[in-house]
Amino acid sequence: MDVPDQGALDMIQQEGYGWFIEGDNEEYMAPDAIMVTKNEVTAFNEAAEACYDLFKKGLQHVADHNLWSRLGIPAEIIPLIKYDILRDLPHICGRFDLSGGVDGMPIKLIEFNADTSSLMPESAYFQSWMHEPIRLEYKGQFNYLVHDLTKGLRDLKNQFPEKTATLLLCSLGYEEDRLNLNVIREAAEVAGFEVDYADLEDVVFSDEGVFLEAEEGYVQYYFMYKMVPWEFMMFEEPELMELIVDLSIKDEVLVLNPAYTIAYQAKHMLSILYELFPDNPYLLPTYDTEEPLQGKQYVRKVNFGRLGENIEVVDSAGAVISKTHGDFGKFSKIYQEFAEMYADEDGDIYQGSLFVAKGRPSCLCFRRRDDLIIDDDSEFVPHVIF
Amino acid sequence: MVKLKSSSIVKSTKKIKKAGLVFGTALLMTGFISCGDNVEYTSEEVMTPNNGIVTEVKETQKDLFKITNEEVVATIADSRIIAEYMDGARDTFTLEEARLVDADNPARSRSMNGILMGGMMGYMMGKSMKTPVSRAAYANDGAYNKSSSTNSSKLKSTATKKTVKTPKKGFGSSKSSRSYGG
Numbered sequence: 001m002d003v004p005d006q007g008a009l010d011m012i013q014q015e016g017y018g019w020f021i022e023g024d025n026e027e028y029m030a031p032d033a034i035m036v037t038k039n040e041v042t043a044f045n046e047a048a049e050a051c052y053d054l055f056k057k058g059l060q061h062v063a064d065h066n067l068w069s070r071l072g073i074p075a076e077i078i079p080l081i082k083y084d085i086l087r088d089l090p091h092i093c094g095r096f097d098l099s100g101g102v103d104g105m106p107i108k109l110i111e112f113n114a115d116t117s118s119l120m121p122e123s124a125y126f127q128s129w130m131h132e133p134i135r136l137e138y139k140g141q142f143n144y145l146v147h148d149l150t151k152g153l154r155d156l157k158n159q160f161p162e163k164t165a166t167l168l169l170c171s172l173g174y175e176e177d178r179l180n181l182n183v184i185r186e187a188a189e190v191a192g193f194e195v196d197y198a199d200l201e202d203v204v205f206s207d208e209g210v211f212l213e214a215e216e217g218y219v220q221y222y223f224m225y226k227m228v229p230w231e232f233m234m235f236e237e238p239e240l241m242e243l244i245v246d247l248s249i250k251d252e253v254l255v256l257n258p259a260y261t262i263a264y265q266a267k268h269m270l271s272i273l274y275e276l277f278p279d280n281p282y283l284l285p286t287y288d289t290e291e292p293l294q295g296k297q298y299v300r301k302v303n304f305g306r307l308g309e310n311i312e313v314v315d316s317a318g319a320v321i322s323k324t325h326g327d328f329g330k331f332s333k334i335y336q337e338f339a340e341m342y343a344d345e346d347g348d349i350y351q352g353s354l355f356v357a358k359g360r361p362s363c364l365c366f367r368r369r370d371d372l373i374i375d376d377d378s379e380f381v382p383h384v385i386f
Numbered sequence: 387m388v389k390l391k392s393s394s395i396v397k398s399t400k401k402i403k404k405a406g407l408v409f410g411t412a413l414l415m416t417g418f419i420s421c422g423d424n425v426e427y428t429s430e431e432v433m434t435p436n437n438g439i440v441t442e443v444k445e446t447q448k449d450l451f452k453i454t455n456e457e458v459v460a461t462i463a464d465s466r467i468i469a470e471y472m473d474g475a476r477d478t479f480t481l482e483e484a485r486l487v488d489a490d491n492p493a494r495s496r497s498m499n500g501i502l503m504g505g506m507m508g509y510m511m512g513k514s515m516k517t518p519v520s521r522a523a524y525a526n527d528g529a530y531n532k533s534s535s536t537n538s539s540k541l542k543s544t545a546t547k548k549t550v551k552t553p554k555k556g557f558g559s560s561k562s563s564r565s566y567g568g
Contacts, residue, residue, distance in 0.1 A: 237558060
């Protein structure tokens with residue numbers, strides 16, 4: 001069997017990312033690369049820019065017509081969403097999942113991982129390390145993630161000059177999430193932030209702000225970037241939600257990604273966008289009910305699903321032909337027309353992803369699977385431009 | 387699109403240059419702003435008075451004052467300290483003036499301020515309204531009882547009540563078994 005370039009694997013290990021290539025993840029990094037044309041990269045960029053614009057318009061529509069409950073967003077967080085929109089708090093990082101885009105296949109939007117996007121070390125670092133041996137022979141990679149995150153964070157610092165630039169990175173403690181935050185760390189340090197990491201359970205929330213306990217007392221953080229989804233706070237830790245809303249509105253802390261990204265993250269936004277822009281070439285027909293898609297192949301997804309969990313692919317006869325289980329079955333569903341994905345000669349399907357930093361296209365990556373649903377068991381595939 | 391199998395990857399001995407990454411662990415940097423005791427773990431309902439107090443004090447021995455009477459008045463700005471000295475002289479101070487009075491007589495000033503703080507005037511000076519008045523500040527049981535019961539109840543009934551949340555941690559514990567990325 002082919003193996004990824006050993007130099008790249010050593011690099012991944014040396015830099016502290018061994019988790020991605022060990023144990024269950026031993027085969028996560030694909031042994032090969034995908035070649036895309038410059039024009040295909042340009043088309044992915046145009047799609048991401050256009051889709052981001054759609055989401056901004058969708059958000060405005062939701063705010064104007066008070067459609068928060070349709071998105072499954074509880075009342076408690078709405079003041080913060082509005083505040084973050086009002087003060088133009090930047091969307092540091094998100095990732096569109098897209099189908100097609102190669103071999104003349106049209107690009108379609110699958111979903112927007114707007115709040116806690118993963119794949120950051122793989123996209124920013126690993127694929128460039130894996131690509132390095134062939135870099136000189138081809139035309140590089142569309143990969144400016146660290147650069148663009150750095151710029152975004154530097155702009156953020158300049159936007160709020162009165163705040164001390166201390167940034168707390170925070171996750172629920174899962175290794176992959178912590179390692180994703182390393183990319184934010186690198187960018188933030190270059191941007192001039194003092195950066196620390198803590199698991200959420202060690203973070204102290206008081207009336208005065210967000211702190212970590214240290215020997216010399218309490219260390220306050222004025223910025224916080226979380227790999228803790230907004231919906232986790234909304235539904236699993238409502239008291240924390242209330243504290244964060246309160247502290248943010250009092251300007252005691254600035255939490256990223258902004259609260260409005262929960263509206264982008266909610267899958268019901270996809271059905272709202274399709275209602276608003278039915279002729280947009282990037283949008284798949286998407287509905288809150290199943291009826292309009294009967295007789296077609298479609299996908300059932302949950303409003304706040306992640307990592308390809310709780311998805312069912314239904315064929316035109318109404319039979320479930322592929323499904324994933326997961327932790328998010330309690331949420332309401334959306335129904336999205338099935339999008340053809342590019343398949344290679346082995347029958348593996350590919351999903352492209354485009355990172356956006358402050359809403360601008362920043363980095364392309366691909367995942368591959370031998371099934372219809374791209375989930376946590378997929379392979380990560382580096383790309384090269386030729 | 388062409389899938390580029392690794393067999394066609396050109397091996398290179400060129401050393402890959404990459405800025406060193408910082409591996410994320412919960413290291414605390416001492417260069418940050420330390421907030422010392424700003425975070426307290428005893429939080430509760432906090433009351434802020436809206437009424438004022440007029441306190442009458444009497445110099446019972448040289449430079450030693452005791453409270454002889456206190457009354458609740460409409461606003462904090464109406465608060466007054468009426469002092470009667472051993473020589474029979476009387477003075478009336480506002481809260482602000484009370485802090486400045488007898489600057490040339492620190493012993494007297496300390497005594498008066500200590501007594502005021504022990505009584506209801508203390509609530510105007512930042513003492514927690516949950517701390518009862520001190521018997522030692524009063525000249526007699528009558529004055530003490532009046533302030534500790536009737537007057538205190540009256541002041542509390544009109545106070546602004548605000549719940550200060552206990553600083554909390556431990557959110558999301560035992561949730562580290564899966565990724566919350568997407």
